[in-house]
Amino acid sequence: MGSRKARPTNEGGSTGSGCHYGVRVSEFVLRNVRIVGLGDGPGWAGPVDVVVEQDAVQNIGHGVEKPLGIEEYDADGRWLIPGLWDQHVHLAQWTAVGQRLDLSGSESPEHVVVRVRDHLAGHAGPLVGFGHRLGTWRTEPTVAALDAVAPDVPVVLIAGDAHHAWLNSRALPPREGVVAENEWYDAYTRIELVLEPDLSPAAYRRTLERAAALGITGVVDLERGQTPADWEQRESPVRVRVATYADGLDATVAAGLRTGDRLPGSPELVTMGPLKIISDGSLNTRTAWCCQEYADGSGVGAPNQSSAELAGLLGLAHDHGLEVATHAIGDLALQEALAAYDVAGAVGSIEHAQLVTREEVATMARLGLRASMQPAHLLDDRDVTELIWPDRAERCFAFRWMLDAGVTLALGSDAPVSPLDPWLAVAAAVHRSADDRPPWHPEQALTPREAIASSVDGHGSVHAGMPADLVLLEADPLQDDGDSGDQASRLRTMPVTATFVAGRLVAGGI
Ligand SMILES: [Zn+2]
Numbered sequence: 361m362g363s364r365k366a367r368p369t370n371e372g373g374s375t376g377s378g379c380h381y382g383v384r385v386s387e388f389v390l391r392n393v394r395i396v397g398l399g400d401g402p403g404w405a406g407p408v409d410v411v412v413e414q415d416a417v418q419n420i421g422h423g424v425e426k427p428l429g430i431e432e433y434d435a436d437g438r439w440l441i442p443g444l445w446d447q448h449v450h451l452a453q454w455t456a457v458g459q460r461l462d463l464s465g466s467e468s469p470e471h472v473v474v475r476v477r478d479h480l481a482g483h484a485g486p487l488v489g490f491g492h493r494l495g496t497w498r499t500e501p502t503v504a505a506l507d508a509v510a511p512d513v514p515v516v517l518i519a520g521d522a523h524h525a526w527l528n529s530r531a532l533p534p535r536e537g538v539v540a541e542n543e544w545y546d547a548y549t550r551i552e553l554v555l556e557p558d559l560s561p562a563a564y565r566r567t568l569e570r571a572a573a574l575g576i577t578g579v580v581d582l583e584r585g586q587t588p589a590d591w592e593q594r595e596s597p598v599r600v601r602v603a604t605y606a607d608g609l610d611a612t613v614a615a616g617l618r619t620g621d622r623l624p625g626s627p628e629l630v631t632m633g634p635l636k637i638i639s640d641g642s643l644n645t646r647t648a649w650c651c652q653e654y655a656d657g658s659g660v661g662a663p664n665q666s667s668a669e670l671a672g673l674l675g676l677a678h679d680h681g682l683e684v685a686t687h688a689i690g691d692l693a694l695q696e697a698l699a700a701y702d703v704a705g706a707v708g709s710i711e712h713a714q715l716v717t718r719e720e721v722a723t724m725a726r727l728g729l730r731a732s733m734q735p736a737h738l739l740d741d742r743d744v745t746e747l748i749w750p751d752r753a754e755r756c757f758a759f760r761w762m763l764d765a766g767v768t769l770a771l772g773s774d775a776p777v778s779p780l781d782p783w784l785a786v787a788a789a790v791h792r793s794a795d796d797r798p799p800w801h802p803e804q805a806l807t808p809r810e811a812i813a814s815s816v817d818g819h820g821s822v823h824a825g826m827p828a829d830l831v832l833l834e835a836d837p838l839q840d841d842g843d844s845g846d847q848a849s850r851l852r853t854m855p856v857t858a859t860f861v862a863g864r865l866v867a868g869g870i
Pocket of ligand 1: 449582
């Protein structure tokens with residue numbers, strides 16, 4: 361895409377040395393840019409000029425006058441959207457995943473064991489793997505099988521949905537099968553200490569720079585086991601909303617931190633996020649809490665806390681100015697969560713909302729709760745859903761129902777469960793297929809416009825008065841030839857020219 365480099369126009373004696381990452385250029389005019397229409401209004405027909413001053417978009421129009429002393433760039437007719445957000449990220453795990461053995465696509469426990477054996481033949485332990493999914497496996501993973509190929513070094517294999525891990529005896533003695541849900545979450549923090557992924561400020565920065573290069577200007581970090589003080593050491597090129605879990609709620613309340621407050625001592629782009637609650641399990645682990653039994657006879661799943669505990673947490677958070685992000689994958693978990701939000705008057709989001717009823721969607725709309733959903737999960741969960749929830753597949757990833765009911769959709773990745781890539785999420789929402797098969801329940805698909813509008817933190821089209829979190833694209837993301845597969849593959853590989861946060865270039869260049 362280097363053939364169409366935008367260039368400074370050098371009018372008014374500006375030196376026009378170009379705008380490069382690391383240089384603080386927060387005031388400029390971007391000429392000749394197409395505003396991608398994401399809202400309901402008529403929008404701008406042709407290329408316009410956009411004036412950025414004081415970290416915000418100040419003016420948009422044709423042939424606008426350049427304020428004195430600021431830079432000017434020619435966007436050469438490229439397309440402009442608000443900065444993209446990933447509303448559900450586990451930043452530490454995503455940073456660590458880049459340092460782990462990739463076990464995605466493993467077809468069986470035996471396949472995983474072979475990959476572990478091969479890896480250990482060339483590397484000294486300990487070994488951390490990531491990405492296997494046991495949803496469609498026909499045999500059970502056993503500790504004995506791992507011990508046979510790794511008797512001496514700790515081996516920890518974290519599932520692709522992060523809800524369980526398969527460990528050998530050296531990592532966590534002694535048991536027969538996998539470690540799931542709360543037991544796994546408790547173990548995770550201890551295991552992290554032993555395995556020491558590089559979670560230095562530099563490693564975080566690299567992770568966030570990779571995200572910025574894809575057009576990300578903000579993430580909601582739902583990582584477990586961190587405190588606001590951890591962010592004092594870190595730098596971030598993008599906005600970060602940092603969640604707390606129940607175990608950090610008292611300290612958050614004592615510090616007087618409310619959702620949206622800047623974290624004391626942290627970079628200015630880092631703010632307090634929501635309280636995160638994981639109210640039930642996951643589909644693959646068969647722990648998502650459902651109204652009806654799973655088709656394979658594995659029960660109805662289970663809640664991770666009592667209704668009273670859930671209501672108590674929501675009430676406490678809401679009374680102290682915190683939004684709440686509640687994980688609910690099964691429809692019964694969602695029903696319980698909605699009842700608790702209703703009683704507490706709490707605000708925020710339902711995370712995943714993977715299996716819903718129309719009645720629940722209407723309740724979400726009435727309560728003003730966002731649906732924080734991860735479209736790429738449907739690519740991974742399609743087959744296992746048909747296997748264990750065949751009677752309810754049409755109620756999964758119900759994006760269309762959400763928009764029809766007036767629920768605000770907020771897309772994300774749940775990285776590391778799927779990659780931190782907003783274009784993968786948008787493409788999956790539009791096409792609902794990862795392969796040659798036709799889209800899965802296409803009646804629930806979004807248009808490219810709806811999918812992108814659900815990824816910009818509610819800003820709609822770029823407009824005067826919004827923060828200058830902006831993404832310049834090489835191609836028209838709304839190009840429509842009527843084929844959702846073609847649209848999805850174009851969106852999946854959308855070339856990003858430049859990403860600005862608060863008017864500052866953080867990735868790419870013009
Ligand atoms: Zn998550």
